[in-house]
Amino acid sequence: MCATIKPYMMARIVNLKNFFYKYPAPQDAKADLVFRLHDDNIADNDGYWHLCVSDDGIELEKVEQSSESVEISIQQLSKIFMVAQTATGLARRGQIIATAEEAAELDSVRVKQSPSLVDYF
Numbered sequence: 001m002c003a004t005i006k007p008y009m010m011a012r013i014v015n016l017k018n019f020f021y022k023y024p025a026p027q028d029a030k031a032d033l034v035f036r037l038h039d040d041n042i043a044d045n046d047g048y049w050h051l052c053v054s055d056d057g058i059e060l061e062k063v064e065q066s067s068e069s070v071e072i073s074i075q076q077l078s079k080i081f082m083v084a085q086t087a088t089g090l091a092r093r094g095q096i097i098a099t100a101e102e103a104a105e106l107d108s109v110r111v112k113q114s115p116s117l118v119d120y121f
Helices: 016-022 074-081 087-092 100-109
Strands: 031-038 047-054 057-063 070-073
Touching: 016 057, 016 074, 031 074, 031 100, 047 100, 070 074, 070 100, 074 087, 074 100, 087 100
Parallel strands: 031 070
Antiparallel strands: 031 047, 047 057
């Protein structure tokens, strides 16, 4: 008999601005980059965003189009910030468009713990 894994849960960022407002970024996180977020289902999320993380916390603002930006879908961004995968790994596999430095900046903002989805009470 062979064991199989059947994933049955999914996580997704719904309100991008509110998600980052409450996100517990690590103390040493530093980032200052623009990313083009693709979200086919929630128009408020779709567009260009400026992410700035400093000692003062996380600031996320929607900005006008930028030629220098990371290209990422809401699904891939959810994977990064819900700690399922790294931006570096996604960029290396061509699943996001980012330089090594940009991917490292995104990774510096991720919390450093394993994800868990608990489906019992």
